[in-house]
Amino acid sequence: MTISRDLDxxxxxxxxxxxxxxxxxxxLNWYPKRILNRIEKEKSILELGIGHGYTxxxxxxxxxxxxxxxxxxxxxxxxKKKYPEYGxxxxxSYFEEFETKEVFDYIVMGFVLEHVDDPQxxxxxxxxxLKPDGKVYITVPNGKSLNRRLGLAMGMIDDIYSLNxxxxxxxxRRQYCLDTIQADIEASGLKVTHIEGIYLKPxxxxxxxxxxxxxxxxxxxxxxxxxYPELCVALLLEAKTK
Numbered sequence: 274m275t276i277s278r279d280l281d282x283x284x285x286x287x288x289x290x291x292x293x294x295x296x297x298x299x300x301l302n303w304y305p306k307r308i309l310n311r312i313e314k315e316k317s318i319l320e321l322g323i324g325h326g327y328t329x330x331x332x333x334x335x336x337x338x339x340x341x342x343x344x345x346x347x348x349x350x351x352x353k354k355k356y357p358e359y360g361x362x363x364x365x366s367y368f369e370e371f372e373t374k375e376v377f378d379y380i381v382m383g384f385v386l387e388h389v390d391d392p393q394x395x396x397x398x399x400x401x402x403l404k405p406d407g408k409v410y411i412t413v414p415n416g417k418s419l420n421r422r423l424g425l426a427m428g429m430i431d432d433i434y435s436l437n438x439x440x441x442x443x444x445x446r447r448q449y450c451l452d453t454i455q456a457d458i459e460a461s462g463l464k465v466t467h468i469e470g471i472y473l474k475p476x477x478x479x480x481x482x483x484x485x486x487x488x489x490x491x492x493x494x495x496x497x498x499x500x501y502p503e504l505c506v507a508l509l510l511e512a513k514t515k
Contacts, residue, residue, distance in 0.1 A: 296478060296506075297325050301383075303495050304471055304509055305331035308381065308410045311467070311511065316378035319402060321368050321385045321395075326352045328383055333361040336379075340364060342371050368395050376404045382411045384507070386457065387445045396461035400514060409463060409512045412471065414440075416448030419504040420474045451503050454510060463512040470505030473498035 305328050317338040323329055323345075329352070333339040339361035343349050349363055364371065368389060380399050386392040403409060415421075416434045424430045430437070434448040449457075451468070458465055473494045474481070484490055498505040 294325075295482075296472070298327065299491060299495070300472055300507060301325055301327040302331075304328075304383065304412055304507075307469065307471075307499075307509060308332075308379075309335050311410075312379055312408070317375075318379045318381060319375075319377040319399070320381040320383070321399070322383060323348050323352045323363070324384060326355060328381070329359060329361060330356060332381060333359060336361075338362075340375075340377075342366050342368060344368065369398065371398075373402060376402055376407070378404055378407050380407070380409045382409065384412050384414070386411065386454070387413050387447055387449060388443075390446065392457050393461055396457065396463065400462060403514065405514065407513065408466070411454070411458065411510045411512065413449040413454050413508055414445070415450060415470075415502070415505055415508050417450040417503060418474065418506045420477070420506065422504075449508070451508060454508060458510060458512050462515055464515045465510055465512050467511035468502050469509050470498040470500070470502035471495070471507035471509055472505055473501055474506050 301324065309331065312335075314335050315337045318332045318336040318340070320329060320332055320339065320341040323341055323343045329339065329341050332341075340363075341361060342364045343352075344365070344367040346365065349365060352359070353363070368385065369391075380403055382395070382399070386395065389395050399409070421430065421433060425433050433450075436445055436448065440448070455465055455468075475494075481487065481490060481494075502508050
């Protein structure tokens with residue numbers, strides 16, 4: 274399959290000074306811990322995407338073998354320069370073109386499916402790289418989060434599934450919600466076995482950062498959000514083969 278997109282042109286929000294960097298750091302250092310709480314240590318992990326560079330460090334430390342795939346040379350070079358101690362394997366490839374004879378205990382698709390042209394191609398392809406008793410962990414932004422629902426009611430967005438400027442800058446192709454991501458996963462031949470929310474956000478970031486005890490507040494918003502996925506900024510789902 275030939276991919277015409279140049280992912281190096283979609284890296285502006287993956288720099289340390291990006292507008293979304295604070296919340297990215299918050300979320301991307303949270304969900305790996307939630308996944309690691311559910312898996313056996315010292316197993317093999319295949320991860321799709323380096324992203325902002327936080328998650329590969331978490332998964333490499335906890336696994337016997339960690340392979341991460343990324344289709345941007347800029348992102349790979351940036352990661353290698355910033356984290357020369359990283360001990361896993363980095364493969365330069367588009368997700369849709371990656372091939373291997375290896376199978377893995379766990380596959381992590383962290384904020385991937387909102388980027389790709391056809392999520393079914395990715396889900397079905399990587400299902401083949403999963404051990405029979407393995408699990409896939411998927412995170413996606415939630416278009417029906419509380420903050421977006423409020424934005425819709427206030428007239429700040431015209432449709433709950435619309436893409437904003439930050440979405441476009443990051444190369445997002447779609448907004449998911451709990452129903453649509455579950456439908457995509459099930460359609461690929463996987464079965465959802467666990468769902469939780471990531472980051473319940475009742476107010477804009479600048480307000481949350483200026484409330485007394487912001488560190489405790491953000492911790493509480495992450496903890497409470499686990500049980501309210503339909504209202505959270507992002508969704509975490511675990512799946513296995515049917």
